[in-house]
Amino acid sequence: MKVDTDINSYFKEYKEGAQDELDKLEVKLTEAKTMARTAKLRIDKDIKFINRAFQINLSDEEVYIKNAYIEDNNFIKYITKLYKNKDFTKDERISLAYIIRWIKCLERIHKYNQKAEIVRRRAKMTFKQYKEYVKRFYTQVQAEVLDGNAYRYSHGVGDLTIARVKNTKGKNYKGKINYAETRRRKQEIIDAGKIPYDAKEAKRCEILGKPYNGVSYIVYLNEPYFYQFYLANMMLPGHKLMKFNRTDYRGKSIRGVTDDELSIICKTEEDVLNLDADMGVKLKQLLRLNPSIYIKFIRDEEQSAFKHREAFRKNR
Numbered sequence: 001m002k003v004d005t006d007i008n009s010y011f012k013e014y015k016e017g018a019q020d021e022l023d024k025l026e027v028k029l030t031e032a033k034t035m036a037r038t039a040k041l042r043i044d045k046d047i048k049f050i051n052r053a054f055q056i057n058l059s060d061e062e063v064y065i066k067n068a069y070i071e072d073n074n075f076i077k078y079i080t081k082l083y084k085n086k087d088f089t090k091d092e093r094i095s096l097a098y099i100i101r102w103i104k105c106l107e108r109i110h111k112y113n114q115k116a117e118i119v120r121r122r123a124k125m126t127f128k129q130y131k132e133y134v135k136r137f138y139t140q141v142q143a144e145v146l147d148g149n150a151y152r153y154s155h156g157v158g159d160l161t162i163a164r165v166k167n168t169k170g171k172n173y174k175g176k177i178n179y180a181e182t183r184r185r186k187q188e189i190i191d192a193g194k195i196p197y198d199a200k201e202a203k204r205c206e207i208l209g210k211p212y213n214g215v216s217y218i219v220y221l222n223e224p225y226f227y228q229f230y231l232a233n234m235m236l237p238g239h240k241l242m243k244f245n246r247t248d249y250r251g252k253s254i255r256g257v258t259d260d261e262l263s264i265i266c267k268t269e270e271d272v273l274n275l276d277a278d279m280g281v282k283l284k285q286l287l288r289l290n291p292s293i294y295i296k297f298i299r300d301e302e303q304s305a306f307k308h309r310e311a312f313r314k315n316r
Contacts, residue, residue, distance in 0.1 A: 011130045018123035022116060029112045036105035040067065042098045050099070053092045054082060069106035076103055135276075143273045146282055148296030156235025162283065163228045164297040179248065180258050181219040189215050227283060227297060251276025263288045 043050065047058055058064050061075045070076070082088075083096045125133075141151045141160075150159040186196050197214035205212035253276055254262065262285055266272045272285045286293055 007131065007134065008127075011127055014130065015123060015125070018119050021119050022123065025112050025116045025119065029109060029116070032105050032108040032112065036067075036102055036109060039098050039102035039105060043095075043102060046095055046098075049091075050095050053088075053095065063103065063106070067106070069103070069110040079103065139273065142279050142282060146273070146279060146286060150232070152233075153231075158231035158234035158236075161230060161232050161299075162279075162297050163230065163299040164294050165226050165228050167224050167226060176221045178219045178221050182217060184258055185219055186217040189217050225294070227280075229279070248280055249278040250281060259284055259288075 043058070051057055051059075056075075056078075063070050063073055063075055079096065079099050083093075083100055088096065145151050145160055145162060148162075150161045152159045189196050195214045197216045202212045202214055250257070254265075257265075259281075262275070262281075266275070266285050266289065269286065269289060272282050272289060275282055275285070
């Protein structure tokens with residue numbers, strides 16, 4: 001498994017790989033065309049025998065006229081069915097084998113040409129287009145995971161899943177900091193002409209015996225349940241289950257927008273899923289929009305947290 005790099009490196013590899021794939025397809029196309037030509041020469045030589053033996057007029061068939069594969073063609077189905085008949089002589093079966101070989105080669109040529117066209121478009125893709133395709137793909141991945149399903153990464157990395165778990169750390173546990181609300185609360189204090197609380201300054205004033213009027217501004221996510229993001233069914237050595245820390249990412253269009261403000265913007269589930277944001281941001285908005293969806297993330301009756309290994313660099 002390769003070490004993760006940035007999207008620019010992936011794009012460069014994607015483009016360079018396209019030319020390599022085109023070169024390989026060209027070799028396969030040449031081989032298939034040579035085999036098809038050889039089989040066709042034999043069929044042309046025996047065409048009168050073929051028409052008489054199988055009661056057909058091969059020269060009138062679209063596949064023969066165009067010398068190209070035709071999808072869902074009745075003649076191809078007919079020939080394939082004939083080959084399964086054991087009542088033919090040796091020479092008749094040899095003729096049938098050449099016809100089928102010719103048709104199979106035409107089919108391969110058709111598939112290789114289709115694939116080559118896709119790879120050529122890939123070779124011409126711009127970085128902007130690449131970023132848009134990646135974004136659309138992972139937006140759909142998020143939609144699946146947020147619907148209670150799992151997304152399986154390759155190379156044994158595991159299945160990305162969300163679980164709803166009970167807060168078993170006690171009533172006095174404040175929970176994680178709500179950074180967006182904390183920033184807003186701090187600004188409100190400053191705008192009101194007050195001083196946001198600073199622990200060092202408070203300690204200094206205490207030592208000097210001076211009054212300190214700093215106002216606490218930190219807002220916590222004090223909730224009875226948490227949503228645990230984790231990778232299950234890992235095949236990496238020493239790991240079966242791993243919790244990881246998400247980046248609370250918000251795109252430029254909603255950067256600085258609070259959760260309350262987002263809930264006003266997002267009227268439907270589709271609005272939420274199309275946000276340029278991390279899954280955690282979307283999950284909070286989906287729960288506000290429809291609180292009953294929590295049932296999608298209940299993994300066991302106790303709703304207990306999974307035991308896991310932390311995703312620290314030293315463990316990789």
